[in-house]
Amino acid sequence: MYDLSIITNWIHELLLSVMPGWLATTIECVAIGVALLLVYALLALFYIYFERKVCAAFQCRLGPNRVGPLGLLQSFADMFKMLIKEIITLKNVDRFLFALAPYLVIIASMLSFSVLPWGNGLQIIDFNIGIFFLIAVSSIGVLGILLAGWSSNNKFTLIGALRSGAQMVSYELSIGLSVLTMVAFAGTMSVTGIVEAQKDLWFIFSGHIPAIIAFVIYLVAGTAETNRGPFDLPEAESELTAGYHTEYSGMHFGFFYLAEYLNLFIVSGVAALLFFGGWMPLHIPGWDGFNEIMDYIPSVLWFVIKAIVISFVIIWFKWTFPRLRIDQLLNLEWKYLLPINLFNLVLMVLVIVYGLHF
Amino acid sequence: MVSLAIFGIQSSTLAVTAALTGVALVAAALWMAGLLSPRSFNPQKGEAYECGIPTRGESMAQFKVGYYLYAILFLMFDVETVFLFPWAVKVKALGTDGLTAIAVFFGILVLGLVYAWRKGALEWK
Numbered sequence: 001m002y003d004l005s006i007i008t009n010w011i012h013e014l015l016l017s018v019m020p021g022w023l024a025t026t027i028e029c030v031a032i033g034v035a036l037l038l039v040y041a042l043l044a045l046f047y048i049y050f051e052r053k054v055c056a057a058f059q060c061r062l063g064p065n066r067v068g069p070l071g072l073l074q075s076f077a078d079m080f081k082m083l084i085k086e087i088i089t090l091k092n093v094d095r096f097l098f099a100l101a102p103y104l105v106i107i108a109s110m111l112s113f114s115v116l117p118w119g120n121g122l123q124i125i126d127f128n129i130g131i132f133f134l135i136a137v138s139s140i141g142v143l144g145i146l147l148a149g150w151s152s153n154n155k156f157t158l159i160g161a162l163r164s165g166a167q168m169v170s171y172e173l174s175i176g177l178s179v180l181t182m183v184a185f186a187g188t189m190s191v192t193g194i195v196e197a198q199k200d201l202w203f204i205f206s207g208h209i210p211a212i213i214a215f216v217i218y219l220v221a222g223t224a225e226t227n228r229g230p231f232d233l234p235e236a237e238s239e240l241t242a243g244y245h246t247e248y249s250g251m252h253f254g255f256f257y258l259a260e261y262l263n264l265f266i267v268s269g270v271a272a273l274l275f276f277g278g279w280m281p282l283h284i285p286g287w288d289g290f291n292e293i294m295d296y297i298p299s300v301l302w303f304v305i306k307a308i309v310i311s312f313v314i315i316w317f318k319w320t321f322p323r324l325r326i327d328q329l330l331n332l333e334w335k336y337l338l339p340i341n342l343f344n345l346v347l348m349v350l351v352i353v354y355g356l357h358f
Numbered sequence: 359m360v361s362l363a364i365f366g367i368q369s370s371t372l373a374v375t376a377a378l379t380g381v382a383l384v385a386a387a388l389w390m391a392g393l394l395s396p397r398s399f400n401p402q403k404g405e406a407y408e409c410g411i412p413t414r415g416e417s418m419a420q421f422k423v424g425y426y427l428y429a430i431l432f433l434m435f436d437v438e439t440v441f442l443f444p445w446a447v448k449v450k451a452l453g454t455d456g457l458t459a460i461a462v463f464f465g466i467l468v469l470g471l472v473y474a475w476r477k478g479a480l481e482w483k
Contacts, residue, residue, distance in 0.1 A: 008365055009365075009366075011365070012365045012366060025365075025367055025371070028365045028367060029367065029371065029372070029375045032365075032372065032375055033375050033376075033378065033379040033382070036376060036379050037379055037382070037383055040383070041383075082391075083387070083390055083391050083394050083395070084391075084394045084395050084396075085391075085395055086395045086396050086397060086398070087388070087391055087392070087395060088403055088404075089404075090403075090404050090405070090406060091404035091405065092404075092406060092417075102384055103380070103381060103384050106380045106381075106383055106384050107377050107380035107381065108380075109380075110376050110377065110379055110380035110383070111373065111376050111377055111380070113376070114372065114373075114376040124372055124376070125369050125372045125373050125376065126369050127369045127373075132443060133373075150418065152406070152417075153406060153417045153418060154406040154407065154408060154413075154417050155408060155417050156407075156408065158417055158418070158419075158421065159421075162421055162422075162425050165425065165429075166424075166425050166428050166429070169428065169429060169432045170428055170432060172432070172436070173432060173435050173436060173439065176436065176439045177439060180439060180442055180443060180446050183443065183446045183447060184446035184447075184449045187447060187448070187449070187450060188447060189443070189447060241407065246407055247406065247407065250391055250395060251387050251388060251390075251391035251395075252388075254387070255384060255387070326482065327482030330428065330480070330482055331480070331482070334428075334431070334475075334480045335475070335480060338435075338471065339471070342464075342467075342468060342471075346464070349449055349457065349460075352449050352450055353449065353450065353453055353454065353457055
């Protein structure tokens with residue numbers, strides 16, 4: 001495995017040899033910020049293209065194919081179009097909250113984005129309570145959506161925001177409990193610790209039945225958390241025009257759009273971290289030759305490919321299932337997922353305490 | 359334990375950096391949009407979009423109380439989950455003794471859910 005911390009340490013030493021420590025730290029922070037910004041924007045553009053192509057394939061269409069080869073430049077064109085559209089400020093909105101909402105949504109997704117395990121030695125934020133921090137910051141996003149809906153002073157946005165609030169808050173429980181189940185199995189909350197614990201075998205294999213149940217629940221709850229797929233009630237276009245972001249125009253709307261796709265990546269990234277070993281290559285105990293070969297594939301590639309495959313499944317949900325009603329949605333969470341999740345936690349704890357796992 | 363991440367910088371500094379990056383992204387994109395986008399004024403543009411019909415009454419109004427019920431239930435369960443996290447990290451070390459201790463706590467949590475269910479708080483009316 002290539003340890004990328006060798007490179008970052010070398011850069012750090014090089015900077016320290018020519019300048020004082022505080023200046024080196026500032027330059028490194030700026031570099032991290034720029035890198036985050038670039039990866040964030042590029043991933044969002046990639047996801048917009050990916051979703052449209054996958055959707056087209058499910059509906060026997062071609063999808064975007066005019067702008068650039070295979071339509072690859074389509075999302076760049078979309079982004080540019082969004083930039084040159086007028087930003088309309090309405091008469092009756094609460095101006096401060098209206099302007100604040102996109103900031104909250106973007107900050108929440110940017111913070112959780114930088115907790116993900118990007119590669120061996122490429123962990124950006126690495127608290128010893130990393131996964132807990134991730135749950136905490138990702139729930140700031142719901143505040144942004146509620147503010148957007150409330151401050152727009154429009155009935156559709158209000159209904160959309162309230163639905164979104166009820167839905168995200170409910171499904172956050174399932175996400176929290178699934179994460180809790182895997183934290184109990186890993187015995188640590190640090191992101192690096194969780195990845196290291198999957199050195200020999202990924203959790204989905206070593207945790208067998210409870211881990212698989214937790215994964216399925218996490219996937220369903222994650223889909224609801226990103227307001228996608230069969231759970232897209234907050235922006236149900238046939239009933240609420242565009243839901244909570246009806247009144248946002250131009251680039252203002254673009255931020256919600258960006259954050260939605262990035263949240264899809266973050267949810268898949270966390271699933272990859274908890275169940276499929278983060279950046280850890282596929283290792284099978286006993287197959288040493290196989291493990292050696294797998295180590296040659298770069299860790300960044302492992303993480304990104306795992307996350308994209310899981311996002312593909314979530315996009316698949318979206319184009320397969322019809323939209324739920326609000327009461328069905330809340331019933332699914334509170335009467336099915338939550339009791340199953342609590343039972344699964346007990347099962348997992350029994351498996352751990354009595355050593356029934358691999 | 360102070361965990362040091364990339365470049366040996368403290369994680370809290372990096373968290374602030376990430377948050378500031380988010381602010382910078384929004385501010386820069388809005389600034390660019392301000393430079394590139396056209397601007398025109400029309401009194402009709404300032405109206406709320408409700409499918410072309412003029413808006414009636416105040417929109418920041420009262421809404422269905424059912425949403426509050428779910429918010430309260432969420433608070434209860436979320437705080438319980440937060441209390442379970444420290445125990446979850448040490449499940450193996452605490453063993454059977456820890457299991458019996460947490461079973462009482464967990465039992466009360468499940469009883470709360472059963473109570474809410476029986477009272478009909480989970481019905482959407």
